[in-house]
Amino acid sequence: MSSEDPLASELLPAPLREALRFSPNNAPLLTFAADTLLKHGGYLHAEALFKRALQLQPNNLQARLGLASTFYQQGKHSAAMVIVEALTNPDYAPPKALILHARLALRGGERRLAAELYRRAIKADSESTDDELARNFAQVFPNEALGPKLPVESMSTSDPLEDAHPKGDGEGRERLPVGGLSESPGFDVEKPTLTFANVGGMEDIKEEIRMKIILPMQQPDLYKAYGKKIGGGILLYGPPGCGKTFLARATAGHVNINFVSVGINDVLEMWIGQSEKNLHAIFEHARANRPCVLFFDEVDALGANRADLLKSGGRQLINQFLSELDGVQSSNEGVLILAATNAPWHIDAAFRRPGRFDRIIFVPPPDFKARVEIVRLQLEGKPTDMIDYDVIARKTDGFSGADIKAAIDLAIEARLRDALKTGRVKPMLEGDLLAAVKKLRPTTREWFETARNHALYANQSGLYDDVLAFLGVKK
Numbered sequence: 001m002s003s004e005d006p007l008a009s010e011l012l013p014a015p016l017r018e019a020l021r022f023s024p025n026n027a028p029l030l031t032f033a034a035d036t037l038l039k040h041g042g043y044l045h046a047e048a049l050f051k052r053a054l055q056l057q058p059n060n061l062q063a064r065l066g067l068a069s070t071f072y073q074q075g076k077h078s079a080a081m082v083i084v085e086a087l088t089n090p091d092y093a094p095p096k097a098l099i100l101h102a103r104l105a106l107r108g109g110e111r112r113l114a115a116e117l118y119r120r121a122i123k124a125d126s127e128s129t130d131d132e133l134a135r136n137f138a139q140v141f142p143n144e145a146l147g148p149k150l151p152v153e154s155m156s157t158s159d160p161l162e163d164a165h166p167k168g169d170g171e172g173r174e175r176l177p178v179g180g181l182s183e184s185p186g187f188d189v190e191k192p193t194l195t196f197a198n199v200g201g202m203e204d205i206k207e208e209i210r211m212k213i214i215l216p217m218q219q220p221d222l223y224k225a226y227g228k229k230i231g232g233g234i235l236l237y238g239p240p241g242c243g244k245t246f247l248a249r250a251t252a253g254h255v256n257i258n259f260v261s262v263g264i265n266d267v268l269e270m271w272i273g274q275s276e277k278n279l280h281a282i283f284e285h286a287r288a289n290r291p292c293v294l295f296f297d298e299v300d301a302l303g304a305n306r307a308d309l310l311k312s313g314g315r316q317l318i319n320q321f322l323s324e325l326d327g328v329q330s331s332n333e334g335v336l337i338l339a340a341t342n343a344p345w346h347i348d349a350a351f352r353r354p355g356r357f358d359r360i361i362f363v364p365p366p367d368f369k370a371r372v373e374i375v376r377l378q379l380e381g382k383p384t385d386m387i388d389y390d391v392i393a394r395k396t397d398g399f400s401g402a403d404i405k406a407a408i409d410l411a412i413e414a415r416l417r418d419a420l421k422t423g424r425v426k427p428m429l430e431g432d433l434l435a436a437v438k439k440l441r442p443t444t445r446e447w448f449e450t451a452r453n454h455a456l457y458a459n460q461s462g463l464y465d466d467v468l469a470f471l472g473v474k475k
Contacts, residue, residue, distance in 0.1 A: 011036065011037050011040040011041075011042040011045070012033055012036060012037065013036075016029075016032075016033055016036065020033060025056055027053045027056040027057040027060055027063070028053075030049050030050075030052050030053040030056070030063075031049075031050065031053045031060060031062050031063045031066065033049050034046045034047075034049035034050045034053065034063070034066055034070075035062075035066055037049065038066060038069060038070055038073070043070045043073045043074050044074075046066070046070045047067065047070040047071070047074070050063045050064075050066045050067040050070060051067065054067065061087075061094065064083055064086075064087060065083075065084075065087065065094060065096055065097055065100070067083060068080045068083035068084050068087070068097070068100055069100060071083070071446070072100060072103070072104065076443070076446060077104055077107065077108070078240065078342045078343055078446075078447065078450075079446040079447070079450065080100070080104060081101075081104050081108075081343075082450045084097050084100050084101040084104065085101070087101075088101045088117065088120075093120070093124075095121045095122075095124045095125040095128035096128070098117045098118070098120050098121035098124070098128075099117075099118070099121050099128060099130050099133070101117050102114040102115075102117035102118040102121065102130070102133055103130070103132070103133065105117060106132075106133065106136065108264070108298075108301045109264045109265070109267075109268035109301050110301070111136075111268075114133070114136070115136075118130070118133045188260075189258045189259070189260055189289050189292075190249075190252070190258070190259040190260070190261070191252075191253075191256070191257075191258065191259070192249045192250065192252050192253035192259050193253055194246070194249050194250040194253040194254075195250055195253045195254040196250055196251075196254050198250055199243070199246065199247060199250050199370075200366065200369055200370035200371075200372065200373025200374060201366055201367045201368075201369040201370030201371075201373070202243070202247065202363070202366075202367075202370060205236075205247065205361055205363060206247075208234070208359060208361055209234065209247075209251055209361075212234055212359050213234065213251060213255075213293075213336045213338075214251070214254055214255050216228065216229075217255045217257065217291060217336075218255065229333055233325060233337040233338070233339065233356055233357040233358065233359070234337070234338050234339075234357065234359040234360075234361060235299070235338075235339050235340075235341065235344070235347075235351070235352075235357035235359070235360045235361070236248070236338065236339070236340045236341075236361050236363050237340070237341050237342070237343075237344040237360065237361070237362060237363065238342070238362055238363035238364055238365075238447075239342065239364075239365060239400060239443070239444040239447035239448065239451075240342050240400065240402070240443070240444075240447065241400035241401055241402025241403060241443060241444075242363050242364065242365050242366065242400045242401060242402075242444070243363065243366065243401050244297075244340035244363050245261075245295070245297060245340060246401075247363065248261075248293065248295040248338045248340065249261075249295075251293055251336075251338065252292075252293035255291075257291040257292060257293060257336075258289045258290075258291065258292040258293070259292070259293045259295065260282070260285065260286050260289065260292060260293070260294050260295065261295045261297065262282055262294065262295065262296050262297070263297050263298065264297075264298050264301040264302060266278065266282065267279050267282065267302055267317075268301070268302075273316075275317050275320075276316060276317055276320040279302075279317065279320050279321060279324060280320065280324065282294070283324040283330070283332075283335070284330065286335050287330055287331075287332070287334075287335055290333070290334035290335050291334040291335075291336070292334065292335055292336065293336045293337075293338060294335055294336070294337050294338070295337075295338045295339070295340070296337070296338070296339040296340070297339075297340050298340070298341065298342075299339035299340065299341050299347065300341040300342070300343045300344070300346040300347050302317065302318075302321060303318055303321055303347045303348050303351050318348055318350075321351075322350055322351070322356065325337065325351075325355070325356045325357075326355065326356070337357075339357060342447065344360070344463070344464075345454045345458065352461075352463075360463060362464075362466035362467060362470070364466075364470050365398055365399060365400050365442070365444050366399075366400070366401055366404075368393050368394070368397075370401075371392075371393035371396050371397075371399070371404060372389045372390060372392075372393045374401050374404050374405075375389050375392045375393060375396075375404060375408070375433075376389055378404065378405055378408045379408065379428075382412065382428065383415075383425055383426070383427040383428060384427050384428045384429075385427035385428070385429055386429055386430055387428070387429065387430045387433065388430060391430060391434070392430070392433050392434070392437070395434060395437050396437055398442040398444060398445070399437075399440075399442045399444070400442065400443060400444050402443070403440060403442055403443055403444070406440060407433065407436045407437045407439075407440050408433065408436070410436035410439060410440070411428055411432045411433045411435070411436040412428065414432060414435075414436070415428050415432060448467075448471065451464065451467050452467070452468075452471060452473070454467075455467040455468045455471075455473070456468070456473070
């Protein structure tokens with residue numbers, strides 16, 4: 001039996017392995033085995049068994065929730081979110097699903113949504129407590145059983161999700177919101193040395209960016225003659241680990257202009273109104289350093305569909321974002337706005353209007369040429385011998401750039417273990433890399449499972465036509 005077979009895992013008790021050998025298509029038994037692996041940290045094997053159970057019983061609630069949990073434990077948060085959103089939509093939802101959804105929402109900066117989900121969970125089952133969520137929301141629901149009790153002095157009668165004003169620290173000093181940017185944005189302005197020469201493949205994508213961003217910077221008079229402003233926005237979407245951030249940084253480096261990278265933690269605050277101030281300060285910082293590429297990573301957390309938001313706070317942030325994109329108060333001339341997302345279906349449609357993110361580009365897993373370059377770059381400076389990069393590239397079809405790096409890291413670790421035993425450094429061979437590749441599966445598969453559904457059933461505007469073309473699916 002292969003070590004890749006989940007049933008070969010030593011985390012499974014021998015009687016359970018034997019039972020599954022005799023009854024390999026027993027969905028409840030598969031789910032029980034997967035739960036056992038999940039509890040003991042065997043996440044990859046648990047994921048495989050949950051998926052096998054769902055092939056046999058697609059509506060198996062325990063297996064669906066278990067699969068979401070394995071995704072969460074592996075850091076596959078987008079995939080986990082897709083499952084729990086479906087489980088928590090009904091008025092009655094399993095408390096465990098609500099807890100997991102709340103954790104994901106809190107991690108994504110959606111504090112209000114997380115609080116509401118946690119309230120629903122403890123209302124449905126007072127025993128469904130979570131220490132991390134309880135600490136975050138004990139002040140929000142002081143009269144409900146949230147878990148471990150907090151000291152009385154740490155509690156407040158005000159609602160921290162709704163209070164718009166900074167509080168004192170109890171000793172007469174003003175407590176400012178952490179990370180507030182309204183006075184002094186704390187962003188580094190980079191001058192990337194990467195250019196498009198460092199980006200293997202992606203020729204169609206690079207051509208789109210050339211027309212929208214690079215050529216206007218290089219030939220401003222020609223564009224002005226046609227009334228085209230230098231600026232605007234491009235939204236990059238696709239599976240995680242496929243180089244969206246790398247491409248944005250290379251864009252700035254290609255024309256030798258400033259680059260400001262913004263994450264969701266740089267914007268989102270629990271204080272009402274502070275997130276909008278942070279966002280305004282970020283745009284002002286970019287305008288002060290123009291020409292500049294302003295890059296937003298995980299932009300779906302900042303521009304979620306307003307119809308999905310529970311309270312007005314998130315809508316206000318989106319309205320602020322749209323106002324900044326439009327340059328209502330200050331011109332965005334010379335500010336080139338790029339954004340990346342793994343979940344374009346969560347972004348409010350208003351962001352796709354002309355003048356905002358009016359170019360939406362699908363960034364697929366690297367093609368053959370790009371994979372060759374990624375392998376070459378990742379092995380640069382490392383001891384290697386007799387490696388055919390084309391062979392490795394062919395064996396990693398469907399892998400993201402991050403997946404390829406993970407495979408190379410596995411091969412390096414194997415060689416390093418040998419070197420520690422023998423005291424000699426031996427070069428990595430092609431066989432070492434192929435063995436490492438064989439142990440991994442493309443992480444892009446989960447993303448395409450979700451994207452395919454959106455492309456087939458929620459594609460009235462043709463936004464996901466490139467996804468269908470990549471998958472070879474006819475409309």
